[in-house]
Amino acid sequence: MDRIRNKISLIKSRIAELIARKESAPVRLELYWIARDVDELLAPPASGQPINVPTAHDHQTLHRIHPRTHRNLILVVDEDEAARKYLTVPLSKEFDIAEAGDGGAAWEMALELNPDIIISDMMTSVIPGDELCRKLRGNVETSHIAIILLSALSERENIIYGLEAGADDYIAKPCDLDILRTRILSLLKRRQRLRQEVVSMQGHTELVEFKSQLDRDFMRRVFRIIEGQLSNADFSIGDLCYELAMSRSSVYNKIKTLTGRGPNDIIKIVRLSRARDLLTRRPWPIAEVATMVGFSDPKYFSTCFKKEYGISPSKLNDETRQDT
Numbered sequence: 001m002d003r004i005r006n007k008i009s010l011i012k013s014r015i016a017e018l019i020a021r022k023e024s025a026p027v028r029l030e031l032y033w034i035a036r037d038v039d040e041l042l043a044p045p046a047s048g049q050p051i052n053v054p055t056a057h058d059h060q061t062l063h064r065i066h067p068r069t070h071r072n073l074i075l076v077v078d079e080d081e082a083a084r085k086y087l088t089v090p091l092s093k094e095f096d097i098a099e100a101g102d103g104g105a106a107w108e109m110a111l112e113l114n115p116d117i118i119i120s121d122m123m124t125s126v127i128p129g130d131e132l133c134r135k136l137r138g139n140v141e142t143s144h145i146a147i148i149l150l151s152a153l154s155e156r157e158n159i160i161y162g163l164e165a166g167a168d169d170y171i172a173k174p175c176d177l178d179i180l181r182t183r184i185l186s187l188l189k190r191r192q193r194l195r196q197e198v199v200s201m202q203g204h205t206e207l208v209e210f211k212s213q214l215d216r217d218f219m220r221r222v223f224r225i226i227e228g229q230l231s232n233a234d235f236s237i238g239d240l241c242y243e244l245a246m247s248r249s250s251v252y253n254k255i256k257t258l259t260g261r262g263p264n265d266i267i268k269i270v271r272l273s274r275a276r277d278l279l280t281r282r283p284w285p286i287a288e289v290a291t292m293v294g295f296s297d298p299k300y301f302s303t304c305f306k307k308e309y310g311i312s313p314s315k316l317n318d319e320t321r322q323d324t
Contacts, residue, residue, distance in 0.1 A: 077106040077120035103127030114253040122151035130165040137166035143214040144257045146187045195260035225268045234292045237263040283321045
């Protein structure tokens with residue numbers, strides 16, 4: 001009876017959601033989801049086998065986190081364990097893997113683990129794949145995560161629907177593993193290019209092609225906050241988190257994903273960038289420039305500057321003096 005009640009609740013919720021929607025969605029996709037759950041509801045259980053109906057808080061059945069290394073993390077979301085293994089076994093040779101059995105668990109894991117890429121079936125319970133995309137894109141803590149949707153529905157309108165929901169890519173099932181791997185590597189390369197652009201164009205975030213407006217606004221705020229505290233040598237990641245009204249882990253994950261650097265590194269890079277701007281305009285006393293950009297020790301400032309730009313501030317000073 002619990003199984004029936006759970007399934008009926010899911011079906012009723014989905015129908016109500018469909019009725020309440022204002023945008024036009026591919027109706028066949030919605031009916032497919034509902035019909036599949038009705039079929040599952042009417043199907044008799046295998047003899048002697050207990051029925052296990054996952055809930056949003058049943059972590060043991062809903063998700064699995066494989067041992068972590070320093071490789072990119074991919075979260076695979078599918079209710080069918082065989083379908084998940086079809087993806088996770090070959091992908092685990094190159095990437096760290098986490099698994100979720102429904103969209104609700106995937107959402108919780110996205111917040112907890114900050115995966116590099118989420119590969120989700122379109123037809124997941126609790127939160128369907130397209131809704132998961134919208135939730136991820138609409139939250140500043142997850143809007144940067146790359147998403148690949150998988151679906152047996154491969155017609156043009158279905159693909160457009162998935163991409164409009166916020167997916168980076170949409171692949172028809174059964175997917176070719178070589179094609180999937182290529183798409184994954186392409187997304188990772190795109191992210192690396194983004195990181196380089198964000199760091200090199202600090203004050204011009206409008207010129208960077210971010211995944212979402214939330215990401216653009218976030219990095220604009222980060223740079224503005226740091227620039228407003230340049231002369232404050234005590235300004236730290238704790239102060240930055242306070243100004244952003246976000247937890248330390250959320251700020252770290254977001255900045256690390258978007259720039260490839262940690263928050264402390266970004267604070268230092270912004271300071272050094274301002275110092276370089278000053279030194280290329282006219283000669284300055286090194287100690288004075290160091291103080292202006294928040295370094296209390298001129299020697300440490302010079303060491304960091306040379307490490308970042310491959311030239312010492314004193315030598316840059318000399319070059320500027322010769323040009324003026």
